Amino acid sequence: MLRLTIDERTIRVPVGYTLLQAARENNIPIPTLCSHEALLPYGACRLCLVELVEPRGSRLVASCGYPCQDGLVVRTQSDLVISTRRTVIELLMVTGAHLPIIRALAAEAGVDAPYVALPPNDCILCGLCVRACRDLVGVSAISLTHRGMDRTISTPFRISSADCIECGTCALVCPTGAIRIEDVTRPIRTAHTWGSPYERRACRLCEYDPPGAPFPEDYRELLGMSQNGMCET
Numbered sequence: 001m002l003r004l005t006i007d008e009r010t011i012r013v014p015v016g017y018t019l020l021q022a023a024r025e026n027n028i029p030i031p032t033l034c035s036h037e038a039l040l041p042y043g044a045c046r047l048c049l050v051e052l053v054e055p056r057g058s059r060l061v062a063s064c065g066y067p068c069q070d071g072l073v074v075r076t077q078s079d080l081v082i083s084t085r086r087t088v089i090e091l092l093m094v095t096g097a098h099l100p101i102i103r104a105l106a107a108e109a110g111v112d113a114p115y116v117a118l119p120p121n122d123c124i125l126c127g128l129c130v131r132a133c134r135d136l137v138g139v140s141a142i143s144l145t146h147r148g149m150d151r152t153i154s155t156p157f158r159i160s161s162a163d164c165i166e167c168g169t170c171a172l173v174c175p176t177g178a179i180r181i182e183d184v185t186r187p188i189r190t191a192h193t194w195g196s197p198y199e200r201r202a203c204r205l206c207e208y209d210p211p212g213a214p215f216p217e218d219y220r221e222l223l224g225m226s227q228n229g230m231c232e233t
Contacts (some may be wrong), residue, residue: 004072019063019074020048030063030076031085031105033092033175034126039135041065044127046088047105051075060084082109090114095121099176122178125151129170129179139163142170153179 001012006019006028013022018041023030033045043062050063053073060080075081086109089102093114096102099122106112127144130153134140141164145154155161171179 002068002070004068004070004074006074007076013068015068017068019050019061019066019068019072022068023050023063023074023076028076031108032064033101033124034128035064036128036132036173039128039131042127042131044125045092047085049081049084049088051078051081085109086111092124094118096124096176099124101175122176123153124176124178125153126175128173128175129153132169132173137165137167137169139165141165 002015002017003010003012004022005011006023006026009026009028011022011026013025017025020030020032020035020041030050031047033047034042035045035048041062041064043065046062048063049060050066051058051074052061052066053075058075058080063074063076089106089109089111091114092102093106093111094116095118097106097114097117098120102124125144130140130143133142141161142153142155145152155164168181171181
């Protein structure tokens, strides 16, 4: 067991715990948007930043990915942490001020409005859907594309990916509702906001075969794709 101090409380946690896990198990609240217990830490939202007090000063670290160590001194509600968290929330509000989860975080932090407003966007680029599709389902049907202000979640060429097994995991982990599952007509269904329809097919992980025509098993050959997803032509 490791012993560390969080907000002047001495706690003990097993080896391998992150600061976020240690805090949550001891009822010390730390807000997060991109963290999920079934996925490895990613540190995209930066809401979980905490202050790590060291002999030469202090620094901010992402608690979701920082490992617990003996003797660590951590502050989750210091002036530095609160100020930084407010800044992060203000940035999230630039395009997400209409989202209930962002409004709740802003109200808790005392943030009234963003310093600038851009067209609203339900997606906050937390990456949960991409990581869940890749790490849990093992498919990688969606990914983060483009850079800067054009950064977005998309399928290849913004059409339904042939790798998508329609499991709905992306919608289940999305914290803002940016990805929704909408039944259109059986056996056709869309599982993403870009609304490109595709036929229902069996999950290659659980072997569950939903109603409707299955997707051809040789679709990679039909598309001229290799097993790693690269075009062979």
